[in-house]
Amino acid sequence: MKKHLFIFILLIGCSFWATAQNDAAADGSADASHDQYVQEEDGAFDIKETIFEHLGDGYGWEVPFNHHKRIPLPVIVFGTDGMHCFLSSKVEHGAVYTDGDATFKIATEGDNKGKLVEIVDGKEIKPFDISITKNVCALLIACLIVIWLCLRLAKWYRHNPFKAPRRLNGAMDSLIEFIYNGVIKPTLKQKAPRFAPYLLTVFLFIFFMNLLGLIVVFPGGANVTGNIAITLVLALFTFFITNVFATKVYWKEIFWPDVPIWLKFPLPIMQVIEVFGIFTKPAALTVRLFANMMGGHMIVLILTMLIFIFAAMGAAVASGTAVISVAFSVFMLLIDVLVSFIQAYVFTMLSTIFISLAQAEHEEHGHKGESHPAAAGA
Numbered sequence: 395m396k397k398h399l400f401i402f403i404l405l406i407g408c409s410f411w412a413t414a415q416n417d418a419a420a421d422g423s424a425d426a427s428h429d430q431y432v433q434e435e436d437g438a439f440d441i442k443e444t445i446f447e448h449l450g451d452g453y454g455w456e457v458p459f460n461h462h463k464r465i466p467l468p469v470i471v472f473g474t475d476g477m478h479c480f481l482s483s484k485v486e487h488g489a490v491y492t493d494g495d496a497t498f499k500i501a502t503e504g505d506n507k508g509k510l511v512e513i514v515d516g517k518e519i520k521p522f523d524i525s526i527t528k529n530v531c532a533l534l535i536a537c538l539i540v541i542w543l544c545l546r547l548a549k550w551y552r553h554n555p556f557k558a559p560r561r562l563n564g565a566m567d568s569l570i571e572f573i574y575n576g577v578i579k580p581t582l583k584q585k586a587p588r589f590a591p592y593l594l595t596v597f598l599f600i601f602f603m604n605l606l607g608l609i610v611v612f613p614g615g616a617n618v619t620g621n622i623a624i625t626l627v628l629a630l631f632t633f634f635i636t637n638v639f640a641t642k643v644y645w646k647e648i649f650w651p652d653v654p655i656w657l658k659f660p661l662p663i664m665q666v667i668e669v670f671g672i673f674t675k676p677a678a679l680t681v682r683l684f685a686n687m688m689g690g691h692m693i694v695l696i697l698t699m700l701i702f703i704f705a706a707m708g709a710a711v712a713s714g715t716a717v718i719s720v721a722f723s724v725f726m727l728l729i730d731v732l733v734s735f736i737q738a739y740v741f742t743m744l745s746t747i748f749i750s751l752a753q754a755e756h757e758e759h760g761h762k763g764e765s766h767p768a769a770a771g772a
Contacts, residue, residue: 453482472522532616536603597742604734620688629679632745640752690730697723
């Protein structure tokens with residue numbers, strides 16, 4: 395259990411930093427999008443801004459059915475004169491907040507759109523930002539849920555070592571047993587206990603973040619796994635564990651694989667391919683999780699937007715479209731529950747396979763001329 399907690403805290407810490415520094419989600423910030431709604435006096439419905447508002451990060455957490463009010467979150471930035479801490483409500487709806495000699499606001503245009511900037515001599519400068527944004531807060535909530543469920547199960551087994559758990563503990567026990575006995579142990583065999591803490595942690599973390607993203611009200615609604623900074627950090631953990639704990643046989647097959655000599659000398663053709671394959675594995679993990687979760691959320695939003703698109707065509711058309719949109723949205727949400735499990739399972743399975751390929755022993759490569767499985771995987 396201590397291994398699980400250490401890995402979990404380390405993983406969460408890196409994810410927090412990546413989220414705070416991620417500029418890719420800036421265009422979808424709810425704070426910047428609000429000004430777009432205020433400026434639309436003709437009543438036109440901007441689908442693009444609405445979708446990216448819900449998919450992006452933000453300095454506050456939206457209140458259901460009222461986008462003018464948000465649950466404030468802590469803003470922590472290092473400006474030109476030191477650290478500043480205040481609530482995000484101070485800079486909502488285009489407001490400018492002065493803290494001592496520093497002035498802050500949320501940029502509404504330019505490269506820093508949607509991000510907090512400091513106004514210095516009339517210019518907008520982006521400070522070092524480690525604020526608790528919506529995605530970071532969602533990470534904390536998912537972290538607490540996973541820790542609570544694991545400690546609850548561990549406590550049960552300490553007091554009931556020969557009794558099967560039921561209800562919530564039983565569900566968690568079944569989930570862990572399924573991943574460990576179905577994926578980790580058959581693949582890593584005797585080395586399974588060594589890497590199981592990380593692999594089980596990353597599975598539970600992704601799974602519960604995916605589920606929280608499907609909930610439309612607080613504490614859900616954050617598109618955490620649809621943020622490429624988060625999926626990149628998770629993939630980098632697998633990358634470092636795979637290569638740092640790799641065996642000598644693995645590295646030998648990378649730099650001098652068992653292929654005909656003309657494929658590796660004098661031109662290092664196979665070496666280049668193998669080294670390239672080392673970096674394509676975490677890239678595949680990053681994009682796979684990010685794209686699937688982002689795509690699922692976007693489909694639900696687009697189906698919901700159909701109600702507003704057809705609203706201008708009359709009450710009859712709008713009513714019929716609303717029924718169809720709601721039905722398909724509910725259906726897609728149910729599918730996304732399954733996808734949430736599948737994506738966590740696939741990420742864990744691929745991580746397990748990559749780690750197992752790096753744990754190759756000498757006896758697995760006794761026949762000269764046979765290529766290492768990692769070469770095929772690359």
